[in-house]
Structure formats: C-alpha cells, structure tokens
Amino acid sequence: MFAYVVKRLISGVLVVTLISMAIFLLFWYGPSSPAQPICDRESGNRCTPARLATYEKTLGYDNPVYEEYGKFVKGVFVGRTLTIASNDYECAAPCLGISFRTKAPVKEELVSRMPATFSIAVGGALLYLLFGVPIGVAAARRRGSLADKSLVSSFLFISSIPYYLFALLTWLYLTVTFEVPLFSNTGYFSPITEGPWKWFSGMFLAWVALGIFGCTQYTRYTRGAMVESLSEDYIRTAKAKGLPARTIIYKHGLRAALVPVVTIFGIDFGTLLAGTIFTERIFEIKGIGWWALEAVTGKDLPVVQATALFGAVALIISNLIVDVVYSVLDPRVRLS
Amino acid sequence: MTQDPNARSEIEPTEVGANAAETGERELHDDHDVTADHEVLHEGLDFATVAGMGHVASELDPDAPPVLTIDNLKMYFPVKSAGVVRRTIGHVQAVDGISFEVPKGGSLGLVGESGCGKSTTGRLITRLYKPTGGSMMFDGHDLAKLSSREMKPLRRDVQMIFQDPYTSLNPRHTVGTIVGAPLEVHNIVPKNQVLKRVQELLEVVGLNPEHYNRYPNEFSGGQRQRIGIARALTLNPKVLVADEPVSALDVSIQAQVVNLLQDIQNEFDVAFLFIAHDLAIVRHFCPEIAVMYLGKIVEIGDRETIYGRPHHPYTQALLSAVPDVKQAAIGGRRERIRLEGDVPSPINPPSGCRFRTRCQFAQEICAKVEPPLLQIGSRHKVACHFAGELGAHPATPVTTDLLGVDDQGTPVPGATPTNTQLTIPGYEKTWYDLTTKQTAGA
Amino acid sequence: MTSVPMTQSSAAERDASEGPFLRVEDLKVTFPTQDGPVTAVQGLSYSVEKGKTLGIVGESGSGKSVSSMAVMGLHDTKSAKISGSIRVDGTEVVGLGESQMRALRGNSMAMIFQDALAALHPFYKIGAQLSEAYLVHHSSASKRDARRKAIEMLDRVGIPQPDRRVDDFPHQFSGGMRQRAMIAMGLINDPSLLIADEPTTALDVTVQAQILDLLQDLQREFNSAVIIITHDLGVIAEMADDVLVMYAGRCVEYGTVKQILTTPEMPYTWGLLSSIPDVHASTDARLIPIPGNPPSLLRPPTGCSFHPRCVHSDKVPGDLCRTELPELLPASSGTAHLKRCHLADPVRVYETEVLPEIAPDLVEETR
Structure with missing residues (x-):
C-alpha cells in the first residue's frame, strides 16, 4: 500500500516535470517572441525591434531554452530575481514568475484566487454527489419502471445542454427573471473568514448550477454502475442469506458500484480545482478560472503558464487520491 | 466537469431479476430462428440414422509418423515484485520440460487440473507464447525458435480451437468474414472464390451454408463452436490444438461437437492436440493421453494403459475422482483416492517429485530426486519412484539402480547410474521392465 | 457443531x-x-x-x-x-x-x-x-x-x-x-x-x-x-436418491436414481445418457448426440416439447407427439417412476435399440 502510494507519487512528479517542460517549450517556440506581449504592453503597442530585443535580453529569452528552464525550476525551489526592462522584481520560492500585467509574483495571486475556486468546487461536488448518487441508486432499484425511465430521459436531456448555456440560464432565471432572494448576492466572493453567511450566499447560485448539472451526470453513472452490480451473483447470494433489502442494496450493491463512480469523480474534481472557467465567468466569481481567462486575453504568459501547471498538478493529485480510495474500496487492488 | 455523456456507457435495464440463472434463457431467445432451421433439419430422423452418425472411440495407429515433436519444452513466466521498482523475483514454471509426439492424423490428449500447464502448452504450440526453452519440430522447422515473421507461413498448418464460443468470435463480423479472413490474410484463393470456400466449410461443420452473412450472436453456443472449428479448418491445417473445445457447451451439444471433430479428423487427416479436463471425453477422442501435473508430464501412454492400468498415483487419483454414471446401478459411492489440499504454487514447486506433497506413497527419495519419465511398456511412460498398478505399488523405489542412489535417494558412492534411457519425445523399442528391473523389448 | x-x-x-x-x-x-x-x-x-x-x-x-x-x-x-x-x-x-x-x-x-x-x-x-x-x-x-x-x-x-x-x-x-x-x-x-x-x-x-x-x-x-x-x-x-429430469420447463422423467440411470423410459434421458462418454465404458460405445438445440421458451414446440429433437417419435402412431403434450404417467418399472412420453413400449426400445449402441458391454452382461 505504502509502496504503491510512493510509486504513484514518483510517477506524478515525473508527469508534472514533463508537463512543465511542455508548457515552457510551447511558449518559447510560440508564433511570436515570448517577450512580444510585455513589450507591447509596456510600450503602448509601439514595440520596436530594438525594444523587443531589450525585453528579450532582460527576460533571458535570448539564452538557450534549457538554461532558462533550469532557472525556472531553480526559482520554484529557492526563488529568484526577475528583471523586466530595467526593474528588478523579487520572486520568493516557490516562484512561478512575475505577472506581466500586475508585476506581482504569480504565486501570491494564485494563492489569493484559490479560496474562491475551491469553494465552488467543493460545494458543487458535494451537492452533486449528495443528490446524484442516492437518486442513481433509487433509479437502479426501480429500473425499467416509468419513474426510472422518465428520470433517466429528463436527466439525459439536461446533461446534453452545454454547461455554459445551462449555467447562464440558471443565473438568468433565478436572479434576473424571478429575483429569488437567496441568489441575489451572487457574484461577490467573500472568503469564509469574513462571515459564513456572506460566503454562502455569494457561492450559492454557482453551487446550484454546478450541483444540478453534475447531479444529472452522477445519477446516470451511479444508476449504470448500480444496475450492473445488482445483477451480480453476490447480490443473489446476499438475498439468499436472508439479508434485508437495505443491506443488500447499500452494503453489497453500492459498495461495488462506487468504484467506477469514484474513478470518474477523481477526474471531474481535478478539473474543477483547475478552475471552473464557465462557472466563474458566468457568476462573476474571481477564482483561478477567471484569472486564467484574463491572463489569456491579456497575454500574461507567466500566469497562463502557472494556471496550466496548477491544473496539471490538481488533476494528478486528485487521481492519486482516487487510486488510494479505489484500493480502500476494492481489496483486490490493495492486496495484489 | 467531464461533459462527455458517454464517459460511462449506460446499462440497459433487464426485464427480469437479471440473475445468472436466467442467462440461459436469454441465450435461447437469441437463437430462436436458427433453432427453427434445426427443427426442420432434424425432424423425421430416426434413431438408427442418428446412431450411425455417432462415433465409437478413436483408434490408435501405432505406425503413424509424428507430425509434431515436442522436446523438453519450457515456459517460465516472470513474477514481478510489488513496490516501487518491479524486479523479477521468481518464475511461474508453467511448463517445465515436457516431451511428446503428436502422430500424423492422430490425437494426443492432454489432461490435468487447472494450473497444470496444459493450456499453456497449447498456446506454445500455436506460438501465442514464445517458449523459454526446448524445441517443437514441425515439418522440419523448430517452431520454438522461429521469429514471428518466419512463423507466419507455418501458422496456417497449426490452428487452434478455443474454449469459449461466446468470446472467441468477433461479434461485429459476419460468419463469412470470420471464416474467410484467414484465406485473405494468407492470400490463398482468389477473392471471388472466398465465398465458395466459406460455404464449403460451413457445410463441413454442419451449418447452413446460406448463413454466411449472419452474425455470431444469431447462433447458439454449439453452432458458434462449429463456426470456430470452420475458421480453424479454413487453411487445411495439419495440426489442430483444441483447448477445452466442448466444456462450455450443454451436454447434448458436446456429443455433436465431439462427433464433428472425429468426422473432420477422419476426412482431412488432421492431428489433434486435445486439451481437456473431462477425462471421459478425452478417453473417447484420444487413443493416447498425457497426464500433466504442475508443469510436467507425469504419465503418458495409450488409452488402455492410462485408463486401465495407470501406474502413477496422480493418474490413479484423478481417475478415481471422476463420477461414474454406472455407479447408480450398484448404489452408493465408490471408494476413491482422496487428494488432500490444493496444488502447490508453480512459482516454488516442491523439490524432487512435484506430486510428493499430496502423494500417499511419498518417501524420502521423492523429495531428493526427481523421478525420470521412464518408459515401462511399449507405449507407456511414467515418472514415479514407486510406479505400479493401483494396490500394487512397490515398497522400495524402482528407480534406484537407474539413478545410482539408495532407497533414501542418497547417491551411492561409486555407483554409476545405469539409466541409459534418454527421455525422447516418442517411444523406444526397448523399455525398463518394472518387475525384472531389466531392459525388455518387443 | x-x-x-x-x-x-x-x-x-x-x-x-x-x-x-x-x-x-x-x-x-x-x-x-x-x-x-x-x-x-x-x-x-x-x-x-x-x-x-x-x-x-x-x-x-x-x-x-x-x-x-x-x-x-x-x-x-x-x-x-x-x-x-x-x-x-x-x-x-x-x-x-x-x-x-x-x-x-x-x-x-x-x-x-x-x-x-x-x-x-x-x-x-x-x-x-x-x-x-x-x-x-x-x-x-x-x-x-x-x-x-x-x-x-x-x-x-x-x-x-x-x-x-x-x-x-x-x-x-x-x-x-x-x-x-x-x-x-x-x-x-x-x-x-x-x-x-x-x-x-x-x-x-x-x-x-x-x-x-x-x-x-x-x-x-x-x-x-x-x-x-x-x-x-x-x-x-x-x-x-431421486432424480428429476427437466426439459423446456417441465419434468419429463422422475424416479429413483437407479430407475433413471438404468431403465430410463424417456428419449431425452436416453439422449443425455448417450451423449456423454464414460471413463469405464467400452470403447465400442457410440457417442450419440441429441440433434438440434434446446427449444426457445418464447415459442415452445407444440405437443411434446422434445418432439423436434426426438429420434423415436416415428414409433408413435400418427401426429401425437406433435399435437398432444404427454401426461406425466407412471412408468413400467414402478409407480414412483414417472415419465412424460407417448412411446408405447419404451423399455423394449431402450433395451433393443439404444443400449446396444451406447453400452454394448452392458448388453452382453445381461445376456
């Protein structure tokens, strides 16, 4: 078990390294010089070749790529000093660069954005698991019935709507058209430390949108896995032992059905942590997704780089957690 | 969010309780139209006709030359350690030095319990695995040493029939495509004649030749196995490896398929390596049988010897365990040799004789010295220090003189092993007589 | 315990x-x-x-x-x-x-x-x-x-x-x-x-x-x-001790194990016996399969459900096998032995026709 986790951690670190290289190379060999955006910005769109060369030189873009990647890695561990034009910027470890726009260290901004995104992700995921899994179980128990069929088809309908459209409609109907009081505060993220109610009311609409949409999907995943697990031989054995229906469904059926659901959830949750771009954009919550979007439009390369890397790390960590949970659920994985 | 609705495919609701017990019925629904064809085909047949189609047990042709000669074949699968660095920490000795011959147009049966290496042997011969050691001589080529590319032209001569008729056919291909594919791969007949050949083959295996454009799910289990047989026959193979060809089928269908295989053997002169755990079916189909235990052949011989006068305690135990229909006439249950426990791990097999841990006759020598596969009759070899008929096992090892050891298996100083018998794949003209402890011959 | x-x-x-x-x-x-x-x-x-x-x-x-x-x-x-x-x-x-x-x-x-x-x-x-x-x-x-x-x-x-x-x-x-x-x-x-x-x-x-x-x-x-x-x-x-032979959802023969395995009176039971080889049988015994496949329960055959695969129905007069489901009636070997078949004299058919093919050694013994 321990060796397994260590093995997964090592391979995770390897993957992060490779991804960071790939991202680095992508910007290095992009269509224009990596210094072009900052040159444009600083010189008010009158970036001459001479100015560009200055930026390239101070940012180190005239050095070989491996040398600069080395400096980047070193910065992550011990910090570094970055020079843009003639100004020096101190960037403490773990240094992910200096934002071209704000000139602040990327890491600090990342940390300040995290609570908003994490709030959305955790709340939304909790909602859709809390509703999706039990509804899926109930549907599987009544499989083939009218209730099951109508539920499955209506949920299929909802989950085939593009998420951004669904979120937009939720916002439109709940706040603008009907002005539901609970949702009126949306769009102002305030950290939970500044009062739970403010935090809660600011997040609530985003959670509802994410929760309903995820719920439709998780209901279908759970239902599918549950139908499969309920048709297994061991369910028949459990019934033959004289166990009550509740024990058969939850202890014997759901435990096995959870394995595939957990697998999907791991990928989903990792993606959520990396930034719920649509949710943040539509409900105006300034989290990592929003930030990434701004960085892309503003050609803020260090930020784009950092958000991409953060996304990769989030995905790898959540996958690692899934694997551990998986081995807790299924002793065959743990003991082989 | 993953927004792909196909991330996990939905499972259709099943009408009934969806239990294993009902799958039988579901399969039957699948093939009702085909069944209807069969009703037409078979109605009006009388007993004499059907009985005439049934075969008696296959006979041995002692003079047939070998078509396939297996010598000291070995297959070791590496076992990797758990942990961060996966080192090879041992080997599963799935097949450990077996030798036998398959006679031209004849059948050799390979029996033994799960894990004894019989299926691995089949897969080695068809080169689904590359052997760790030994040779497999076929038509002047050593199949064990050929590369995959060199093997390709020979593959048409060595074909395989699989156990499970439900998973060994691609459900998205028509029967015509499945049976005809080998013809196109090996470029044997012009494209426009493939269909004709496919229909011929379907007729040979007792299927309606007009059904070439149907899909496997439209056929019952027995019919699917016939399709598998037709596919194996497509290239006129010289050797067919049949790995449990009937064990997944219903009892009444098993006999149909066994008879079909006998028909094919008679008509096309194909040699069979027939792998099965059902000792009665093997007895019916194979005039010669090899018994395997934990990767080794413990006894090999003709049918009368193996089933009538087995000399190895394992063969005796195996045979005594087979339930006997005729027992009902006598009532009660036969005395049987009880084998305790399970087969030991092939990663770390017992020293000396591998069967000794479960053998009631085992003595010290069995742990120290591995018994050689000794020829003790004109067509009979056995690997046991105490080889003898049931109830007449000798009290002292029969192999001491041959191996130059004493009764406890300790080498006798100065004694020279007199075992002049090399374990050759076939049979020698002379053999070691157990009663006289001398070389005897025909 | x-x-x-x-x-x-x-x-x-x-x-x-x-x-x-x-x-x-x-x-x-x-x-x-x-x-x-x-x-x-x-x-x-x-x-x-x-x-x-x-x-x-x-x-x-x-x-x-x-x-x-x-x-x-x-x-x-x-x-x-x-x-x-x-x-x-x-x-x-x-x-x-x-x-x-x-x-x-x-x-x-x-x-x-x-x-x-x-x-x-x-x-x-x-x-x-x-x-x-x-x-x-x-x-x-x-x-x-x-x-x-x-x-x-x-x-x-x-x-x-x-x-x-x-x-x-x-x-x-x-x-x-x-x-x-x-x-x-x-x-x-x-x-x-x-x-x-x-x-x-x-x-x-x-x-x-x-x-x-x-x-x-x-x-x-x-x-x-x-x-x-x-x-x-x-x-x-x-x-x-007792045996129940089922075919297509019905009992077709019932009796003690000795009755069913030594004097069966229903052709399906004969078919089962003739389609399995025996480790001790004579090598002259034939392996005689039951033709065809088990029937679809969705559209079960009329009359006796075994009739499409039965090779003895020619010995039953008329179209009885095809039109009428036989009752489960006492067989000749004893009242506890029941069979569902129209054959008039199954014992004779089994002994003179079936047994010599599937167990020639047994026939010789009884002679």
Whole structure:
C-alpha cells in the first residue's frame, strides 16, 4: 500500500516535470517572441525591434531554452530575481514568475484566487454527489419502471445542454427573471473568514448550477454502475442469506458500484480545482478560472503558464487520491 | 466537469431479476430462428440414422509418423515484485520440460487440473507464447525458435480451437468474414472464390451454408463452436490444438461437437492436440493421453494403459475422482483416492517429485530426486519412484539402480547410474521392465 | 457443531415431521420479456424428505435453476409470476410476505451457487460474509459469537487454519476453498433444506470429489434435505436418491436414481445418457448426440416439447407427439417412476435399440 502510494507519487512528479517542460517549450517556440506581449504592453503597442530585443535580453529569452528552464525550476525551489526592462522584481520560492500585467509574483495571486475556486468546487461536488448518487441508486432499484425511465430521459436531456448555456440560464432565471432572494448576492466572493453567511450566499447560485448539472451526470453513472452490480451473483447470494433489502442494496450493491463512480469523480474534481472557467465567468466569481481567462486575453504568459501547471498538478493529485480510495474500496487492488 | 455523456456507457435495464440463472434463457431467445432451421433439419430422423452418425472411440495407429515433436519444452513466466521498482523475483514454471509426439492424423490428449500447464502448452504450440526453452519440430522447422515473421507461413498448418464460443468470435463480423479472413490474410484463393470456400466449410461443420452473412450472436453456443472449428479448418491445417473445445457447451451439444471433430479428423487427416479436463471425453477422442501435473508430464501412454492400468498415483487419483454414471446401478459411492489440499504454487514447486506433497506413497527419495519419465511398456511412460498398478505399488523405489542412489535417494558412492534411457519425445523399442528391473523389448 | 441454535421454525418442525420437508406442487414461473412472456417452469411437482437428496438434471434453459430459485423466493416478485404451491416444512411460501420469506431464507433453507468467486462479494472478508449470514438470523448474538461461529464452520468444511483464513478475501482462496466457504455460509444456520446449484461445475475433478464428499458428510450430520442441480449425470449417480429430469420447463422423467440411470423410459434421458462418454465404458460405445438445440421458451414446440429433437417419435402412431403434450404417467418399472412420453413400449426400445449402441458391454452382461 505504502509502496504503491510512493510509486504513484514518483510517477506524478515525473508527469508534472514533463508537463512543465511542455508548457515552457510551447511558449518559447510560440508564433511570436515570448517577450512580444510585455513589450507591447509596456510600450503602448509601439514595440520596436530594438525594444523587443531589450525585453528579450532582460527576460533571458535570448539564452538557450534549457538554461532558462533550469532557472525556472531553480526559482520554484529557492526563488529568484526577475528583471523586466530595467526593474528588478523579487520572486520568493516557490516562484512561478512575475505577472506581466500586475508585476506581482504569480504565486501570491494564485494563492489569493484559490479560496474562491475551491469553494465552488467543493460545494458543487458535494451537492452533486449528495443528490446524484442516492437518486442513481433509487433509479437502479426501480429500473425499467416509468419513474426510472422518465428520470433517466429528463436527466439525459439536461446533461446534453452545454454547461455554459445551462449555467447562464440558471443565473438568468433565478436572479434576473424571478429575483429569488437567496441568489441575489451572487457574484461577490467573500472568503469564509469574513462571515459564513456572506460566503454562502455569494457561492450559492454557482453551487446550484454546478450541483444540478453534475447531479444529472452522477445519477446516470451511479444508476449504470448500480444496475450492473445488482445483477451480480453476490447480490443473489446476499438475498439468499436472508439479508434485508437495505443491506443488500447499500452494503453489497453500492459498495461495488462506487468504484467506477469514484474513478470518474477523481477526474471531474481535478478539473474543477483547475478552475471552473464557465462557472466563474458566468457568476462573476474571481477564482483561478477567471484569472486564467484574463491572463489569456491579456497575454500574461507567466500566469497562463502557472494556471496550466496548477491544473496539471490538481488533476494528478486528485487521481492519486482516487487510486488510494479505489484500493480502500476494492481489496483486490490493495492486496495484489 | 467531464461533459462527455458517454464517459460511462449506460446499462440497459433487464426485464427480469437479471440473475445468472436466467442467462440461459436469454441465450435461447437469441437463437430462436436458427433453432427453427434445426427443427426442420432434424425432424423425421430416426434413431438408427442418428446412431450411425455417432462415433465409437478413436483408434490408435501405432505406425503413424509424428507430425509434431515436442522436446523438453519450457515456459517460465516472470513474477514481478510489488513496490516501487518491479524486479523479477521468481518464475511461474508453467511448463517445465515436457516431451511428446503428436502422430500424423492422430490425437494426443492432454489432461490435468487447472494450473497444470496444459493450456499453456497449447498456446506454445500455436506460438501465442514464445517458449523459454526446448524445441517443437514441425515439418522440419523448430517452431520454438522461429521469429514471428518466419512463423507466419507455418501458422496456417497449426490452428487452434478455443474454449469459449461466446468470446472467441468477433461479434461485429459476419460468419463469412470470420471464416474467410484467414484465406485473405494468407492470400490463398482468389477473392471471388472466398465465398465458395466459406460455404464449403460451413457445410463441413454442419451449418447452413446460406448463413454466411449472419452474425455470431444469431447462433447458439454449439453452432458458434462449429463456426470456430470452420475458421480453424479454413487453411487445411495439419495440426489442430483444441483447448477445452466442448466444456462450455450443454451436454447434448458436446456429443455433436465431439462427433464433428472425429468426422473432420477422419476426412482431412488432421492431428489433434486435445486439451481437456473431462477425462471421459478425452478417453473417447484420444487413443493416447498425457497426464500433466504442475508443469510436467507425469504419465503418458495409450488409452488402455492410462485408463486401465495407470501406474502413477496422480493418474490413479484423478481417475478415481471422476463420477461414474454406472455407479447408480450398484448404489452408493465408490471408494476413491482422496487428494488432500490444493496444488502447490508453480512459482516454488516442491523439490524432487512435484506430486510428493499430496502423494500417499511419498518417501524420502521423492523429495531428493526427481523421478525420470521412464518408459515401462511399449507405449507407456511414467515418472514415479514407486510406479505400479493401483494396490500394487512397490515398497522400495524402482528407480534406484537407474539413478545410482539408495532407497533414501542418497547417491551411492561409486555407483554409476545405469539409466541409459534418454527421455525422447516418442517411444523406444526397448523399455525398463518394472518387475525384472531389466531392459525388455518387443 | 456443539450447539444447535433454536430456530423459530422448530415448533412447525414437529407438526410437519410426518410429510416431506419440501413439497412443490404444480409450480409455474413466468417472466415478462420484451418479446412476450416466457414460461420458464410449468406443471412442476416434487418433494424432498429430510436426509434425502433430489437431483435435478437439465440443460441451460430447462428451468432447473429457476424452479429452485422460486423455492428460495429469489425471483423479483415485481416481474416474475409464480403460481402453484411450495410448502417448506408445512409453510406455504408462494405469496408469502417478504419479511416472513426473509426469515426462512438462509435460515431453514439455504442455497449454494456455482462459481463461488462470483457468488461471494469480492470486497468483504470471508469471515465477515459468514458472520453476516449468522447475525441476520440471530439478532441476539454478538459479533464475537458470529466470528467464532464462522471459524467453527470454516473448520467444519475443512479449511486449514480457519482462525487465520477467516480474515482472507475470497480472491485469496483457491477455487475449492471458495466453494467450501460457500457451503460453510449456507450451513451456518443449520438449514433443513440445502439447494446446491451446480456446486462443482467450475471445479477440477479431484476438487469436485472433495466437495461432493463434504456435502454428503454434512448431509448425514445435519440430516438435511438436499436438492442438487446439475447437468452432470455422474454427479447425480453419486449423490442423488431421486432424480428429476427437466426439459423446456417441465419434468419429463422422475424416479429413483437407479430407475433413471438404468431403465430410463424417456428419449431425452436416453439422449443425455448417450451423449456423454464414460471413463469405464467400452470403447465400442457410440457417442450419440441429441440433434438440434434446446427449444426457445418464447415459442415452445407444440405437443411434446422434445418432439423436434426426438429420434423415436416415428414409433408413435400418427401426429401425437406433435399435437398432444404427454401426461406425466407412471412408468413400467414402478409407480414412483414417472415419465412424460407417448412411446408405447419404451423399455423394449431402450433395451433393443439404444443400449446396444451406447453400452454394448452392458448388453452382453445381461445376456
């Protein structure tokens, strides 16, 4: 078990390294010089070749790529000093660069954005698991019935709507058209430390949108896995032992059905942590997704780089957690 | 969010309780139209006709030359350690030095319990695995040493029939495509004649030749196995490896398929390596049988010897365990040799004789010295220090003189092993007589 | 087994000590399918006494498992339609409420299944699965009692080091040990009726022999009624007292094991006997298959459901086999021997036509 986790951690670190290289190379060999955006910005769109060369030189873009990647890695561990034009910027470890726009260290901004995104992700995921899994179980128990069929088809309908459209409609109907009081505060993220109610009311609409949409999907995943697990031989054995229906469904059926659901959830949750771009954009919550979007439009390369890397790390960590949970659920994985 | 609705495919609701017990019925629904064809085909047949189609047990042709000669074949699968660095920490000795011959147009049966290496042997011969050691001589080529590319032209001569008729056919291909594919791969007949050949083959295996454009799910289990047989026959193979060809089928269908295989053997002169755990079916189909235990052949011989006068305690135990229909006439249950426990791990097999841990006759020598596969009759070899008929096992090892050891298996100083018998794949003209402890011959 | 737990059915046991423990009468089981209703079992009647073994033989789709699952009440009552009568120890279980049914299941009647690897839950320890079966019917017992009981049962079925293996998961057991654990679980509440559905099908012959021996020993010890469902006539020959041959959902022949295997009177039973080779038979015995395939239950054949595959129907005058379902009537060898066939003189046909082909050695002996 321990060796397994260590093995997964090592391979995770390897993957992060490779991804960071790939991202680095992508910007290095992009269509224009990596210094072009900052040159444009600083010189008010009158970036001459001479100015560009200055930026390239101070940012180190005239050095070989491996040398600069080395400096980047070193910065992550011990910090570094970055020079843009003639100004020096101190960037403490773990240094992910200096934002071209704000000139602040990327890491600090990342940390300040995290609570908003994490709030959305955790709340939304909790909602859709809390509703999706039990509804899926109930549907599987009544499989083939009218209730099951109508539920499955209506949920299929909802989950085939593009998420951004669904979120937009939720916002439109709940706040603008009907002005539901609970949702009126949306769009102002305030950290939970500044009062739970403010935090809660600011997040609530985003959670509802994410929760309903995820719920439709998780209901279908759970239902599918549950139908499969309920048709297994061991369910028949459990019934033959004289166990009550509740024990058969939850202890014997759901435990096995959870394995595939957990697998999907791991990928989903990792993606959520990396930034719920649509949710943040539509409900105006300034989290990592929003930030990434701004960085892309503003050609803020260090930020784009950092958000991409953060996304990769989030995905790898959540996958690692899934694997551990998986081995807790299924002793065959743990003991082989 | 993953927004792909196909991330996990939905499972259709099943009408009934969806239990294993009902799958039988579901399969039957699948093939009702085909069944209807069969009703037409078979109605009006009388007993004499059907009985005439049934075969008696296959006979041995002692003079047939070998078509396939297996010598000291070995297959070791590496076992990797758990942990961060996966080192090879041992080997599963799935097949450990077996030798036998398959006679031209004849059948050799390979029996033994799960894990004894019989299926691995089949897969080695068809080169689904590359052997760790030994040779497999076929038509002047050593199949064990050929590369995959060199093997390709020979593959048409060595074909395989699989156990499970439900998973060994691609459900998205028509029967015509499945049976005809080998013809196109090996470029044997012009494209426009493939269909004709496919229909011929379907007729040979007792299927309606007009059904070439149907899909496997439209056929019952027995019919699917016939399709598998037709596919194996497509290239006129010289050797067919049949790995449990009937064990997944219903009892009444098993006999149909066994008879079909006998028909094919008679008509096309194909040699069979027939792998099965059902000792009665093997007895019916194979005039010669090899018994395997934990990767080794413990006894090999003709049918009368193996089933009538087995000399190895394992063969005796195996045979005594087979339930006997005729027992009902006598009532009660036969005395049987009880084998305790399970087969030991092939990663770390017992020293000396591998069967000794479960053998009631085992003595010290069995742990120290591995018994050689000794020829003790004109067509009979056995690997046991105490080889003898049931109830007449000798009290002292029969192999001491041959191996130059004493009764406890300790080498006798100065004694020279007199075992002049090399374990050759076939049979020698002379053999070691157990009663006289001398070389005897025909 | 030191203490035999008192079960709630002990009072009823005394009342019903006269008759057989299980009595099935005119059982019919129908499932709805997309193509229409399928009658998997119909007109089935049999009974099993304590200490006796009934063997049920048939191919896939013959209804042998479906009928036994009806006895255990394992069919989904929302979809399966069950009619007729099933009396377990005098209690009618057809139409019995789920909670009363649950009190019987796993308690006074238990079932063990084919393929123990699939039938045991892969995620729970063997011991936990056994204890669970004990606790559900012994609400006053503590977890420690249940664990002790589980170890005791594992020991009884011959699992070495049961106090250690009790904490293993099913995949850590060998095939034979899994089936033993399955039997231990079935017997943990000392049931009076044990249904074994193909208990040895996936096992090697030597392991099969061990399991069959074990079942017989346990039956003797617990004096339970046993139903063994199998397609293997060899297993039937060694285990059963009475045999029920099923084809297309109906009983086609019923009798003692000796009657069925030595003087069968129904061509389907002949076909089963002629299509399996025997390790001791003469090599001149022919392997004579039953032509065709088992019928579709969706569109069962008219008349006798075996007629499309029967090679003796030419000996029945007219179109009787095709038009009329034969009654289950006493056979010539004894009143307890029943058969469903129109043949006028099946004994003569079997002895003069079938036997010389499938067992030439036996014919010579009798001459």
